[in-house]
Amino acid sequence: MKKKGQYIYEYKHPAVTADCVVFGYDGKELKILLIKRGPEKEASSTAFTGSWALPGGFMDVDKDQTIAHTAQRELKEETGLKLGIKDFREVAAFSDRDRDPRERVITIAHYALVKLAAVEASTDAEKAEWFSMKDVPSLAFDHDQILRVACSRLRQDIHFEPVGFDLMPEIFTLPQLQNLYESILEVKFDRRNFANKMKHFGMLTVVEDGTPRHGTRTPIKYRFDKENYDRLKAKGFQLEF
Amino acid sequence: MKKKGQYIYEYKHPAVTADCVVFGYDGKELKILLIKRGPEKEASSTAFTGSWALPGGFMDVDKDQTIAHTAQRELKEETGLKLGIKDFREVAAFSDRDRDPRERVITIAHYALVKLAAVEASTDAEKAEWFSMKDVPSLAFDHDQILRVACSRLRQDIHFEPVGFDLMPEIFTLPQLQNLYESILEVKFDRRNFANKMKHFGMLTVVEDGTPRHGTRTPIKYRFDKENYDRLKAKGFQLEF
DNA sequence: TCAAAAGTGTTCTCCCTACACCCATGG
């Protein structure tokens, strides 16, 4: 138990938190990871108890090398998910004076893209739950707004980075990839045009061309070609939709 | 004079600042606004005295409604420039543990675009100076890095927003506009293609078609059509280069 | 008078778009 009143400053300092919007894709729907704010988890949880919220928490000034490390640490603590530091992309700072009723808190929102199938097991089901984007509940604090901004940020980024790489399972089908893009951008594409566009990037490798060559109902399986993916990412990427 | 040690927190809080990268364009070169860190301006200026830095300063937890208001206020205090709150666009948070030798400080960097001709007079020449992007000196703290990120952010944004509107003087010529885009993106364009592209957006209005119709060395003057500009901005903008 | 700057229009190519048919599987 820490003593109170240990830290003294000449000027008022705001508290700083990092919040995480973790997107996952199960091959059908885009989902995000939320936590239930417990009534007594920690001293800071005395607001919005019982409501759903984005995982996140206060920066540890001594331990966290950057605010992304805060995001990483808090996500692990609150949901069990351990992601690499480079998986976190900054969305924006949220600093409205009244966004937290307890004290002045500014948060740096981050988002991360994960292969849902690979990590679903490691999320602590006691505290955290995956929600389809279509039925996200109302969230604590200004987390609704943060989520909206994170989504629009993802929609931007998708034009410049082959985002699918991070969200898709190792092995996937073209309809799944198309469905992901459609879920994120909230539009519909023509099957053939989408397939052509993707194939022209040369990022896709056929995994298992199981006999039935074409005109079958079971889709062809692909994996990403990591080399070409890295080349594309380095030299920039332009995706028109 | 404030008393020291007034503010006590249960946990360590980082200090939070806002820094500003203010871009201006004089029709020839892209410039940014820097301040000289004085030896005794304020308590916080005891590091990097004498070096050039981005304008910015500590968040006032009581006064600043958002971190953008911090940027606005500090820019005014340090350079004399009074911009609207919506002129500030967030770049990113910089939070490396050792970015400030004095205490843990995280900064939210912003950028702003101004009509240099219109504001040059109101910048306080005692403290602030406009530097061509080509001869920016080495900056205090991690401001070199912040500037680099701000530039790449501007390069991104230019594809989606008709950025020229904010940077160009009221009256301008096509070569000036082209030069601006070339300065920001660090590329060269074909005169005719650039002109066609811009004209197709319908944002340009001829101001003064002074007799010599074509084949003259004095360029045609334009102004932006604010209505069409707003329409374009609202419905999104796609600029391929 | 010569070099540098600015205005203009056309062609070609490529990519995006729209669109129809066949096959296989599962209910």
Add this chain to the structure above:
DNA sequence: CCATGGGTGTAGGGAGAACACTTTTGA
């Protein structure tokens, strides 16, 4: 057996890129 889902190719249009010549002014 029929509905659903998935795979494939082509033709047309629009927009970007490449390209040369003329005029004026300032050195």
